[in-house]
Amino acid sequence: MMFVFSTAYTLALLFLFTEAEPRSKSCKEVKAAYSSKGFNVNDVPNKGVQGAHLKVCPQGYSCCTLEMEEKLSQQSHSDLKAPVSQLSKDLQSTFKQRHSHFDQFFRELLDNAERSLNDMFVRTYGQMYVQNAELFKHFFQELKRYYLSGSAVVNLDSMLSEFWVDLLERMFRLVNVQYEFSDAYMECLSQHTDQLKPFGDVPRKLGLQLTRAFVAARTFTRGLAIMPEVVNKVSAVSASPSCVRAAMKMMYCPYCSGQVALKPCQNYCLNVMRGCLANQAELDAEWNNFLDAMLSLAERLEGPFNFESVMDPIDVKISEAIMNMQENSMQVSQKVFQGCGQPKLSKGTRAGRSVKETGFTGRFRPYSPDARPTTAAGTSLDRLTTDVKKKLKNAKKFWSTLPETVCAGERIAPGDDCWNGTAKSRYESVVMGIGLANQMSNPDVEVDITKPDLVIHSQITLLKETTYRLKAAHSGHDISMDPGDDDEEASGGEGSGSGCDSPSCDQDIYFSTPPTPINPRLVVLPRDNAGGAGGAFVSRGSVALALFGLAVALLFPHWR
Numbered sequence: 001m002m003f004v005f006s007t008a009y010t011l012a013l014l015f016l017f018t019e020a021e022p023r024s025k026s027c028k029e030v031k032a033a034y035s036s037k038g039f040n041v042n043d044v045p046n047k048g049v050q051g052a053h054l055k056v057c058p059q060g061y062s063c064c065t066l067e068m069e070e071k072l073s074q075q076s077h078s079d080l081k082a083p084v085s086q087l088s089k090d091l092q093s094t095f096k097q098r099h100s101h102f103d104q105f106f107r108e109l110l111d112n113a114e115r116s117l118n119d120m121f122v123r124t125y126g127q128m129y130v131q132n133a134e135l136f137k138h139f140f141q142e143l144k145r146y147y148l149s150g151s152a153v154v155n156l157d158s159m160l161s162e163f164w165v166d167l168l169e170r171m172f173r174l175v176n177v178q179y180e181f182s183d184a185y186m187e188c189l190s191q192h193t194d195q196l197k198p199f200g201d202v203p204r205k206l207g208l209q210l211t212r213a214f215v216a217a218r219t220f221t222r223g224l225a226i227m228p229e230v231v232n233k234v235s236a237v238s239a240s241p242s243c244v245r246a247a248m249k250m251m252y253c254p255y256c257s258g259q260v261a262l263k264p265c266q267n268y269c270l271n272v273m274r275g276c277l278a279n280q281a282e283l284d285a286e287w288n289n290f291l292d293a294m295l296s297l298a299e300r301l302e303g304p305f306n307f308e309s310v311m312d313p314i315d316v317k318i319s320e321a322i323m324n325m326q327e328n329s330m331q332v333s334q335k336v337f338q339g340c341g342q343p344k345l346s347k348g349t350r351a352g353r354s355v356k357e358t359g360f361t362g363r364f365r366p367y368s369p370d371a372r373p374t375t376a377a378g379t380s381l382d383r384l385t386t387d388v389k390k391k392l393k394n395a396k397k398f399w400s401t402l403p404e405t406v407c408a409g410e411r412i413a414p415g416d417d418c419w420n421g422t423a424k425s426r427y428e429s430v431v432m433g434i435g436l437a438n439q440m441s442n443p444d445v446e447v448d449i450t451k452p453d454l455v456i457h458s459q460i461t462l463l464k465e466t467t468y469r470l471k472a473a474h475s476g477h478d479i480s481m482d483p484g485d486d487d488e489e490a491s492g493g494e495g496s497g498s499g500c501d502s503p504s505c506d507q508d509i510y511f512s513t514p515p516t517p518i519n520p521r522l523v524v525l526p527r528d529n530a531g532g533a534g535g536a537f538v539s540r541g542s543v544a545l546a547l548f549g550l551a552v553a554l555l556f557p558h559w560r
């Protein structure tokens with residue numbers, strides 16, 4: 001009897017022991033997995049413990065202690081951040097690179113254009129150019145400043161008209177060396193640059209091309225520069241406590257029940273991530289608008305007024321203007337003499353100095369495109385643009401698809417043999433939509449849909465502003481970021497000028513060359529400042545004509 005009882009007791013003990021055996025064994029795997037995460041292996045009990053007061057994972061029989069749960073919770077927080085920050089870093093570096101490619105390319109084009117103009121003009125105009133080189137140096141300095149800082153710092157229109165006025169004054173003195181001109185006389189001349197059109201159509205055309213090319217290049221480059229900033233700020237937004245709880249439950253509660261290899265179901269993961277990244281997804285609409293605006297501005301970089309094709313032959317265009325002035329110089333001088341008065345002959349000078357005295361020994365040589373230096377970026381604007389367009393397209397929907405991108409591959413278990421939050425079983429809950437408003441009844445993450453994240457909100461605002469500028473640049477307008485320092489000329493002469501919600505922005509003014517400039521490019525000056533003779537620009541023969549012809553013959557013996 002005793003024997004029977006004791007046998008039964010032993011059997012019962014044995015039975016209990018074997019029941020408990022798999023659980024205590026499974027904590028060995030937990031120990032291994034836990035220590036592989038860098039935690040102290042001694043935190044893990046040898047056997048599962050009953051009634052551990054866990055905060056997140058199911059209470060009851062568990063390989064986790066409260067301390068372990070806390071550590072795993074921190075781990076889940078960084079595990080949650082890791083894929084998001086990796087994807088964001090990739091995106092940031094893609095556009096940081098593209099930004100530096102474009103920026104370097106534009107700067108080199110500017111440098112090359114300057115160098116090439118300098119070389120060509122030294123060869124062509126010799127001393128006459130060298131003595132006036134600072135005019136061109138200043139011109140390129142201003143272009144660079146505009147490229148860097150935009151219309152808030154350099155008004156391209158007035159910069160260009162000052163350049164032509166300055167060039168006219170210098171050329172006018174050169175073709176009229178026999179005369180002496182007072183400052184007042186030069187002032188009179190400068191005020192009539194507009195009417196005289198000494199450079200033909202070159203200033204108007206070049207102004208239009210430069211403005212469009214620079215506005216597009218500059219705004220596009222700025223757009224590329226803000227992308228990494230936005231991605232950085234948005235991806236750094238920290239997870240809510242409720243999100244960290246959900247991530248802990250999804251990633252590490254299987255550990256506590258001894259199932260270290262069990263991965264979450266895909267839909268479970270999607271709900272957790274859509275809840276956790278609800279604020280980031282709010283960026284998506286503006287992000288996509290921004291990318292669309294970047295993509296259409298990229299077309300401007302390839303178009304006929306692209307930066308490369310405007311900057312590259314700028315030396316030829318400016319020398320064309322000089323040629324025009326040279327051809328028109330007789331009429332121009334005559335009109336000036338009539339309008340501003342007959343100038344005094346300079347002392348001790350007879351009509352016509354020798355070529356040596358004026359230093360002009362150059363000869364116009366046609367420009368050879370083969371001699372162009374290539375940029376270190378080593379690539380044409382077309383290739384850069386094709387590449388960046390691909391990257392911009394790929395970046396679309398980045399924020400809204402982030403949960404899908406994260407809940408894939410190694411991070412989840414396909415099919416129904418997956419962790420559903422309580423068991424190795426099918427996940428039954430409905431998958432939530434994208435964005436804050438859709439998380440109201442998220443079963444896994446509590447999201448306060450009434451409190452949009454402030455950092456993300458400010459990035460949405462930044463994207464909106466940038467998109468507005470990109471659209472304006474598409475129409476050839478440079479809009480200053482700060483409406484306070486908005487340059488009234490930059491917003492354009494047509495319509496309300498208030499930007500691109502107006503129908504004027506739909507009109508493609510970019511490729512058409514209207515008979516009159518879109519904006520009055522040249523400074524509007526009072527008409528009767530020409531010493532009372534402003535209206536007297538009538539062509540009449542005079543002594544000056546004869547003298548002038550002589551001067552031209554002496555000054556420009558080899559021209560043409």
Ligand SMILES: *[C@@H]1O[C@H](CO)[C@@H](O)[C@H](O)[C@H]1NC(C)=O
Pocket residue numbers: 420421422423424425426427428429
């Ligand atoms: C997880 O699986 C268990 C067991 O099949 C089930 O009772 C529970 O409803 C499932 N949970 C979800 C969220 O699907």
